[in-house]
Amino acid sequence: MADTPLIQLQGIARVYGEGEAEVRALDGVDLAIRKGEFVAIMGPSGSGKSTAMNIIGCLDRPTAGRYLFEGTDVSGLDRDGRALLRRHFLGFVFQGFNLLPRTTALENVELPLIYKGLPHAERVAKARLALERVGLAGREHHDPSQLSGGQQQRVAIARALAGEPMVILADEPTGNLDSQRSHEIMQLLQQLNREGITVVMVTHEEDIAAYASRLVVFVDGRLARDEPVVARV
Amino acid sequence: MLWETVRLAIIAIIRNKLRSFLTVLGVVIGVAAVIAMVTVGQGSSAQVSANVASLGTNVLIVRPGKRMMGPGTRDTAPAFTLRDVEALQDLPVTAAVAPTSSTSSTVVFGNANVTTSITGTSAAYITVSNWVLDDGRAFTPAEERQGAAVCILGETVREKLFGSAEALGQTVRIKAISCEVVGLLQPKGAGSFGQDQDDLLLMPIRTVQRRLAGNQDVSGMSIALQDGVSSARGISEITALMRERRRIEPGAEDNFSVTDMKEIASMLTSINTVLAGLLSSVAAVSLLVGGIGIMNIMLVSVTERTREIGIRLAVGATAGQVLTQFLVEAIMLSVLGGVVGIALGLGLAYVASRYMVIPFTPDPMVVVLAFGFSALVGVVFGFFPARRAARLDPIEALRHQ
Ligand SMILES: Nc1ncnc2c1ncn2[C@@H]1O[C@H](COP(=O)(O)OP(=O)(O)OP(=O)(O)O)[C@@H](O)[C@H]1O
Ligand SMILES: [Mg+2]
Numbered sequence: 200m201a202d203t204p205l206i207q208l209q210g211i212a213r214v215y216g217e218g219e220a221e222v223r224a225l226d227g228v229d230l231a232i233r234k235g236e237f238v239a240i241m242g243p244s245g246s247g248k249s250t251a252m253n254i255i256g257c258l259d260r261p262t263a264g265r266y267l268f269e270g271t272d273v274s275g276l277d278r279d280g281r282a283l284l285r286r287h288f289l290g291f292v293f294q295g296f297n298l299l300p301r302t303t304a305l306e307n308v309e310l311p312l313i314y315k316g317l318p319h320a321e322r323v324a325k326a327r328l329a330l331e332r333v334g335l336a337g338r339e340h341h342d343p344s345q346l347s348g349g350q351q352q353r354v355a356i357a358r359a360l361a362g363e364p365m366v367i368l369a370d371e372p373t374g375n376l377d378s379q380r381s382h383e384i385m386q387l388l389q390q391l392n393r394e395g396i397t398v399v400m401v402t403h404e405e406d407i408a409a410y411a412s413r414l415v416v417f418v419d420g421r422l423a424r425d426e427p428v429v430a431r432v
Numbered sequence: 433m434l435w436e437t438v439r440l441a442i443i444a445i446i447r448n449k450l451r452s453f454l455t456v457l458g459v460v461i462g463v464a465a466v467i468a469m470v471t472v473g474q475g476s477s478a479q480v481s482a483n484v485a486s487l488g489t490n491v492l493i494v495r496p497g498k499r500m501m502g503p504g505t506r507d508t509a510p511a512f513t514l515r516d517v518e519a520l521q522d523l524p525v526t527a528a529v530a531p532t533s534s535t536s537s538t539v540v541f542g543n544a545n546v547t548t549s550i551t552g553t554s555a556a557y558i559t560v561s562n563w564v565l566d567d568g569r570a571f572t573p574a575e576e577r578q579g580a581a582v583c584i585l586g587e588t589v590r591e592k593l594f595g596s597a598e599a600l601g602q603t604v605r606i607k608a609i610s611c612e613v614v615g616l617l618q619p620k621g622a623g624s625f626g627q628d629q630d631d632l633l634l635m636p637i638r639t640v641q642r643r644l645a646g647n648q649d650v651s652g653m654s655i656a657l658q659d660g661v662s663s664a665r666g667i668s669e670i671t672a673l674m675r676e677r678r679r680i681e682p683g684a685e686d687n688f689s690v691t692d693m694k695e696i697a698s699m700l701t702s703i704n705t706v707l708a709g710l711l712s713s714v715a716a717v718s719l720l721v722g723g724i725g726i727m728n729i730m731l732v733s734v735t736e737r738t739r740e741i742g743i744r745l746a747v748g749a750t751a752g753q754v755l756t757q758f759l760v761e762a763i764m765l766s767v768l769g770g771v772v773g774i775a776l777g778l779g780l781a782y783v784a785s786r787y788m789v790i791p792f793t794p795d796p797m798v799v800v801l802a803f804g805f806s807a808l809v810g811v812v813f814g815f816f817p818a819r820r821a822a823r824l825d826p827i828e829a830l831r832h833q
Contacts, residue, residue, distance in 0.1 A: 256746075258745075258746065258826045258827050258830075259827055278750075278751055279751060279752070282745065282750045282751070283748065283750070285746065285747065285748045286747065286748020286749075291747070293830065297739065297742070297830060298743075299740055301447065310743070310744070310747050311747040311748055313433070313436050314744075314747060314753065315748070316433060358747070362747070362748070
């Protein structure tokens with residue numbers, strides 16, 4: 200089924216709290232993302248972007264609605280089922296990099312491969328390759344503390360890549376970087392997208408969103424706009 | 433994967449060397465205490481058993497005074513006489529009766545001198561008390577009768593007076609007596625109370641009575657029973673005869689005691705066992721405290737590493753894998769404590785055994801058990817923190833500062 204979307208959200212709702220304190224972070228979201236797309240999610244603060252990313256990333260479960268991954272309903276998966284899905288199909292890039300401290304770049308990138316059960320030699324080879332792809336060859340044995348913010352985010356991208364995921368999910372990947380570094384990171388993500396990886400990214404900046412091929416805008420937990428990026432970089 | 437987990441645990445432990453050390457201290461002390469206690473306990477039990485064997489079979493000790501344990505409890509009861517010895521010798525149940533009359537004195541040879549216990553006795557004493565002559569001979573009946581100035585040296589006395597020189601045939605001086613060394617005893621080593629059994633000098637009892645003590649007293653008798661005679665029967669016949677000879681009214685209390693040396697030895701063994709049990713339970717409490725220490729630190733560690741846990745969960749670690757990681761770390765910590773504790777405990781036991789002059793006999797079974805126990809402490813006390821780590825919500829964990 201060539202036309203089955205990779206990611207399909209159907210009437211997804213996510214409600215935090217109960218009664219008075221109830222917050223409808225997502226309120227009936229329908230969204231389909233195809234293989235090879237580069238989607239930028241924008242919207243005001245508190246509009247539910249991160250909540251949506253967490254659900255797409257199987258870090259969280261929707262309160263209502265269906266989530267189909269490659270046509271399979273995964274909204275009912277338990278903790279370990281979601282962990283396996285993340286392990287084999289998803290890669291994450293966070294705003295705060297989230298690298299393990301006092302652990303070399305190479306070992307950070309190896310992390311998902313450990314859980315994939317790869318033998319040591321194979322892990323090192325793949326991790327080196329991933330670091331090379333993000334332009335960090337030669338920095339394998341540096342600690343995060345010895346790397347600049349941009350370099351740390353590259354390590355994080357290499358880590359997301361190493362597991363050979365189908366999708367990379369990036370929640371404000373440039374939020375902690377200056378403009379120059381941000382554009383470098385975006386060029387890298389765009390490059391990876393051209394090589395075939397689906398990318399879903401949250402951002403607050405128009406010029407960052409311009410790297411994507413499609414723009415989705417959330418307002419109050421709903422999709423307000425969904426359009427192709429016209430002035431693509 | 434498991435090796436990976438073990439490696440991770442080792443890294444985590446090494447990263448916080450001081451903290452890891454303090455964490456496992458409780459387990460170290462607990463295990464060390466158990467190992468030291470048990471090893472020393474077994475060593476001293478072995479010593480007691482060896483002493484039982486060295487006492488010889490069927491030996492009874494008769495002393496004046498009421499039956500009481502330990503030294504310093506002699507009352508005013510009259511001493512025995514050599515006639516008592518002869519009378520006991522004539523009983524059909526006795527094989528040999530050796531009188532003893534002890535005093536302490538300085539023994540001098542040339543420039544060397546040593547203060548030791550001088551036991552006046554008969555040649556029978558050597559066999560009754562299970563001594564073996566290393567060299568020379570026992571007293572002759574003539575020497576015993578005449579109270580000749582001859583003596584037999586214990587190994588400690590010989591060593592201190594003569595060192596590597598020949599002792600046999602030399603003359604030592606004890607107060608005013610010039611005494612010829614006619615025999616040397618084979619060493620026996622330490623006794624049940626840790627005393628040096630070889631620190632003694634034997635002389636014919638008459639010599640001691642006349643020339644050192646200045647009286648006719650026999651302060652004790654060591655009696656070997658005939659083969660096939662039970663201690664109980666020996667005790668009752670000896671008691672009956674001695675009551676008669678000492679003219680004790682029926683119903684009145686004995687003014688002497690007959691003690692089966694084996695009884696004392698077995699009592700010592702049971703004291704040993706009780707003591708070891710008691711100390712081991714103290715050690716078990718310390719292990720428990722050690723386990724709680726590990727739990728405490730593991731909880732701190734889980735909190736500190738919440739973000740790390742979030743990252744691991746995000747890249748696809750299952751709850752079970754996170755649980756295993758922290759559990760392995762706790763087990764590694766406590767096993768580390770166990771290994772250090774075993775080494776420390778054996779070291780302590782070795783030093784103590786040397787000091788107490790008992791054999792050092794580490795029991796591999798006990799070592800294995802202590803090791804297993806420390807691992808168990810890790811499992812039990814590591815489980816709760818590990819489960820807490822495994823149950824963390826990935827999103828919240830990632831957001832944790
Ligand atoms: N764990 C939570 N408990 C309760 N409410 C939550 C929780 N997480 C998010 N929310 C609420 O859900 C709504 C959507 O939050 P979300 O983080 O998805 O916003 P966002 O679009 O990512 O905002 P920003 O641009 O600031 O990151 C907000 O009103 C927020 O307060
Ligand atoms: Mg957000």
